[in-house]
Amino acid sequence: MSDDSSPAFSLRFNLGRIPVVVEPMFWVMTLLLGLGFKDEPRLMVCWTAVVFVSILVHELGHAVMALTLGSSGASIRLYSFGGLCYHQGLGRWRNVAISFAGPLAGFLFAGALYLARPHLPLYGFPGYYIYKFLMYVNIYWGLMNLLPVHPLDGGSMVVGILGPSRYRMALSLGVFTAVAVVAYALATKDRYLAVLFGLLGVGCFQKLSTAKDLKPLEPVKVAEVEPDALARAWQALRSGNESEAARLGHLALSAAKPGEESNAARDLLAWVALADGNARAALSHLEKVQPPEAARPYSLAIAYEAADLPDRALPHALAALQKEPTEAVAALAVRLLVKAQRLDEAERTAREFAWKAPGKRDALLADVASARGDFGAAAALHASVFEATGHAEQAYQAARNHARAGEGALASEWLRRALDAGYDDFETLGQEPALAEARSAPEIAERLARHGKASA
Structure with missing residues (x-):
């Protein structure tokens, strides 16, 4: 380290x-x-x-x-x-x-x-x-x-024992166990135990609300293999046709030789699963790569992040940055370093990488500044990116950071500019506590009210 x-x-x-x-x-x-x-x-x-x-x-x-x-x-x-x-x-x-x-x-x-x-x-x-x-x-x-409550060691063991096809069962067991422990803790007046397993139970329940099981695959006959199946699968995935990409990926895997060919097919299938929102299925594919160190670090990092395991994702993201230093990999590494509070390293990575557009670097540096509590600097960086790109999200982030810096007038001005640029995530806007004052500004309140009526 x-x-x-x-x-x-x-x-x-x-x-x-x-x-x-x-x-x-x-x-x-x-x-x-x-x-x-x-x-x-x-x-x-x-x-x-x-x-x-x-x-x-x-x-x-x-x-x-x-x-x-x-x-x-x-x-x-x-x-x-x-x-x-x-x-x-x-x-x-x-x-x-x-x-x-x-x-x-x-x-x-x-x-x-x-x-x-x-x-x-x-x-x-x-x-x-x-x-x-x-x-x-x-x-x-x-x-x-x-105890079988994720992410305790017992919960991780149950997830592994039951396997990706019973991931929801493992999470359900965690929720029920947490409820039982909280009930016991309340009966014995153990407040620490009640709070700890209350938080763990809520975490399991939140994961359960979005988790998907990996469905067992039907065996594929080698006779069904099509020419260039893997290359065509990547093409289908890039065009948004996940079902065709999955079909071709399984065909490619069925005909692949053990080692590099089968590993490439599993990497493709992992990205298909990620496109379908099933991070556990993606990890299941990547964990079958042989030898394990042959798994593509960037794929592992994305899958672990999607599975809400940023601590597991970070080492793979840093390894990927050494092997394939693309802008997507660099952005992922900086994002995970910020989550891990490794802020000096995140800033250095963002500044030293050769970005094609300075706006991408400044957006990441803004995240670093925000994580440090330097909201004024974060707001200025987001504003600079907005001026260069016109992206409404950057104007919204400028407004949010101005508000967190106690600059109410600037927050209102940048929130107005975000709405003018087409910002439409009104649910997030309505729930952001820092922007409560900016939302109450007459012009903005009227626009939000009009949106509420239109939605109704």
């Missing part, structure tokens, strides 16, 4: 081949979870150290298993909500094993402590409390992490 890939004051070190970054918010959240010990500073220190060591052991379990199963690299990030292990996607069943390895590492750590108990100084301070905290975090948190 680069030195500027994380927030300021992050702790960075390596454990063998595995880079580790500990963000400042990790310490803040750990201290908040230990507020029950606020009157005992020594206990708070013990608690913080135990949580750090335990979550690091958990993430090391993921990382070591990923490297053992063939990942070209792995890294660990401890952040506000716990830990993340970044690694290369290795296919359905190997990813199940990687998910289980985290809780397993904690259980083995706790087991080793239990067996060593006769030889440990467990009486008095701090030995008794450190041992008690270690057993609690590694066993109780490990068991909680195995």
Whole structure:
């Protein structure tokens, strides 16, 4: 990881081949979870150290298993909500094993402590409390992490075990489990558990509302293969004929030789699935590429982003930027770097890439500025892009950032210009809290009212 890939004051070190970054918010959240010990500073220190060591052991379990199963690299990030292990996607069943390895590492750590108990100084301070905290975090948190609620490790395992054709079933199980845990937490007055699984349950339900299962494919006879099926499939996909692209892609796959030919067909089918809005099906195709590292990084990055897994998408996007430095790849990399709050790296990537039109660079730099909270600079960049391109979305973003900078008059002016340029996403406009004042301006309020009547 680069030195500027994380927030300021992050702790960075390596454990063998595995880079580790500990963000400042990790310490803040750990201290908040230990507020029950606020009157005992020594206990708070013990608690913080135990949580750090335990979550690091958990993430090391993921990382070591990923490297053992063939990942070209792995890294660990401890952040506000716990830990993340970044690694290369290795296919359905190997990813199940990687998910289980985290809780397993904690259980083995706790087991080793239990067996060593006769030889440990467990009486008095701090030995008794450190041992008690270690057993609690590694066993109780490990068991909680195995509950089948996505994105907990148990939820990821269920998704892998049930497979892409039963993805909705896995999410439904997550929703029901979260509801049950929340009910238990309310009965036992465990507010933290109720809030945590309430948020996880809502996340599962939101994914369930848009998720699609991958339908099993009918076997295709080799005799049905058509000449140049793969090239024609790409042509059909680019022209918007997804059904024809899928038909030709499956025909190409049925006749492909293992290796480069079959991998190319699977890449095409992944893009067909993405065009159909089925990110899980796209990932299923890409996970079958052999060897796994032969999968096209850009395809993996797009599929993971579409599956709402930006942390998994980012390493592939950065790899794609090295292999195929197109504008689409560069824009994706910057977008994901912004989501990961790697803002210096995002800005450097946007500035150093050779864009054909400066407007694309400035639009991405505006996103970086907005993520930093420099809304005035973001508004100026969006305004510059609008002047060059006339795109209504850029005028709307200029209005939104002016409003967030407290510049009400400029926000109203740019919102008017966005409407004049044809901006028509009135649902988004109506829900943006920063633009409440601008929407109330007489001229704009009248135009929005006319639109409401026309829609009715």
